[in-house]
Amino acid sequence: MDASRQVPEGAGSSQESNASSPQRPGNASPVAPRNLVRPLILVLLFLAASTLVSLWVGYRLLDLSLLREDETARSLFFQLRLPRVVLGGILGASLGAVGACLQAFFRNPLAEPFTLGVSGGGTLGASVAIALGWGINLAGVPMVFLAAFAGSAAAVLVVYWLSRTGDVVMPGTLLLAGVVVNLIASAGVILIQYIADYSRALQILRWTIGTIDVVGFDRIWRMLILLIPGWAILLAITRDLHLLAMGEESAASLGVNVRRCERLVYIASSLIVGVAVAEGGTIAFVGLIIPHAVRLVLGQDVRLVLPCSFLVGAGFLMLADALARTALPSGELPVGAVTAVIGGITFLGLLRRQRRFSAI
């Protein structure tokens, strides 16, 4: 995120030439065709840099010679640090992309998994699963993921059902419904913690704050079983979302099947957020600030914003987790708290900078 702001001014607005269409000198139209290549290179550079940084820092700085010689150091790196960085990337990418999707779909710049109650619903679902000790897997997928998916899906449906009257989604009601669903869900989580036995209650508490401890790649593979279909859906409907961001009726008149797109948004966002929440707890604000930051640099085109939010979100959460691991001289911070602080403050800054453009 921070790196994406250091990008040279106007990098997004001046995509004149590109590889796919030959430049005609002296006949350049004032607005040249878009392409994904330049923004993608930019964003991949940021992602690569943040991956390196977050692999480097930690309880001990990475020591390459030690890694070659010492068996323990190697196993620590490959069993603890690498999976953790990968998990951070996966979660950040998921939240960033879902945030971009929800903002476009609801035409609401404040929409994101957290503010719409989707994370809350997922948290409740996952808490139920943890409290009941559902450690089992269903066809390779942990029950916790499925329970969180169910919770997220229920939350989306309730919020959407409340805020939609006829053809119109009322933006105020949407956010209010999201907040209320979140409150109900967190009350539910508290009740479950209260009733559940001590060790499980502690497990739920630690997890709801949003930490991404992980050992080995086993859980990550299991997450990907559900996440990859979700990501694929989001990418497949990116153009529809671009049209929907300008209005539902005009999108429909341009050939978008709005009802089908709506169902796909439900499925993909609750699938992705459910799994992300089940594994990482509530990591707030990533889905909100990442798309905003990307838009500031690359402009409004959802076909750029969504895939770039995916990659920038990954880099951002890796960095945030690197900070969480190293901020305290002893021990570490929950990454959810770090993103809430960084995200909240950055968001206020974005809001101020962007105030003159739109009615947020």
Add this chain to the structure above:
Amino acid sequence: MMASASFTSPNPADALIEARGLRFAYEADRWVVDDVSLRLEHGALAALIGANGSGKSTLIRLLAGLRSPDAGEVFFSGQPLKGIPRKRLARSLAYVPQINPMIFPFTAMEVVLTGRSPYTPRFRFENRFDVEQALEALATVGAAHLAPRPVTELSGGERQLVAVARALAQEPECLILDEPAAALDLKHRAALIRILRQLRDRQGMTALMVTHDLQLLDPAFDRVFAIHRGSLLAEGPPGKVLRDEVLSRVYDDPKVRARKLEGRTFVWSGT
């Protein structure tokens, strides 16, 4: 139907849009559109008038395929509308909605470029030809200078022009517009009608436009449809519909007067 029965073409396949017995209700048994049959001929510039809440917007949504009628059927060039794939329909039929608030500061160019989406593959950005088409569409409505501006900074009228440009970028045979003139000033209203007439004359484009501005209709329009409580009350050339006895029924207002002056019909109601 009062002034109906002046069908110009005897061949039913000739109509660009034909509605047969359309009915639509948002709530059970409250017909917003009640048994409407009409024909919009190729190359006609037509207006749909009626009081507030008479079902005009709903009717044109049915005609544009944005809603499905509860009964009856719409035909486009003789084909059932519901059988035409959405994307193909979007290349022939463009719809300009009433002004909708824009939340994100897309540039006018980005908005107009979406008019090219029925022609571009899902995973491809618009190419140089699409950009040229979009610029041309903006120039046609006299809004080329707005291209780089964020739509959130434009006035309602400017945004309306951008919406019309987007529809033109679809290169449609038929344009359906929901009160496009409402946010436009005197000059731009006249300009919009001129553009529609030019498009009709040069490209044979058909247009149906909902309007409350009855001064625009005579002599610029070919045909006027008047709807009253969901039913077609009158249709015909402007001179035939814009008459005291017709309009006072259309608007349930006995004080409506229509008078011809310098070749135009002016309409007002006693205040």
